[in-house]
Amino acid sequence: MGRSDHRPPHLAPTQPPPLSLPHPRTRWSRPGARAAPDHASRVRELAAAPAPAPGGPPAGGPAQVIVLRDGAELLDADEAEVAAAAEDLAAECDALVAALSREWGRALPVDLRGHLERVARGEPVPAPLDVLSGEVALLHVWRTRPARWVGVGTAEARPGVPPRLLACAGAGDRPTGAAGR
Template sequence: MTIARQLATIDRLCSEDFPAEHGRSAAGTAGPGYHLAELATSEDFRETDGAARAETEEQFEAERDGLAQLLARRWGPPEPVSLAALPERSARGEDIPEPWAALSAHVPDVHLWRPAGAHDRWVALGVSQWGSDLPYQLLALVTEIDPP
């Protein structure tokens, strides 16, 4: 997906209604109060070395940062937010709301905005990887649920 299409996807999700049930959507997944768009996905790493993984991670972080720069021109600088502590907080019994709980399982940090004119929604960009053999993904979250 080109950067123009990534921006168009984010813009569309900022104004689109949220579904009543969790499930797949045209952009990725969605549920009550959120849309999670898969903007780019790498190949898996089953037969590659650590250097290829590191290079791909750097590429996806650079793509996230480039997209963040474009969004910052519209909405101002993002707030960097670490999600790394959320799984531990959940394990101690704290109720972490969705989509933040699921996102924190595979996205360590996000760039976060609360853009004016986006219907009181949050927009977050992050780089995901579920495991060392699995692909990286550039994700955009649009949600009305406040971050924990």
């Protein structure tokens, strides 16, 4: 079963917020040393934000998922360009995981496919994992303080949806799931 198959309509991916992007034909380049610190500071801000009330919406709005890097400029790109960009994005995610792991300890890799299967069966899945499971296969998760966790992962490209680097935060127990890369 494909990861985006059998997703209930109310969990369809949403459009990322509008970002200032380079020209549509700009090619992605390997991430520089300055890319990860910018992302890390945004993830730290997300981790420091007020936690959602148990069972309720997050204090900052209905979702605590942020787009760190958007591949919207790749919507009209050929498959080879998208594949190269996805590879670059995975390397950028790895650099971010390494940077955050130096601060918060080793990340727990969480395979979200099991959560997606639960969503497809109509079983409850806590936010933001209910939506992320249709976008991200592997989420790197840290407990940042009691009853608060953050995670980062890459959303895979598919027709009409570019690859993206995402960060999320949640309340309660840190999500689990068998994972490996």
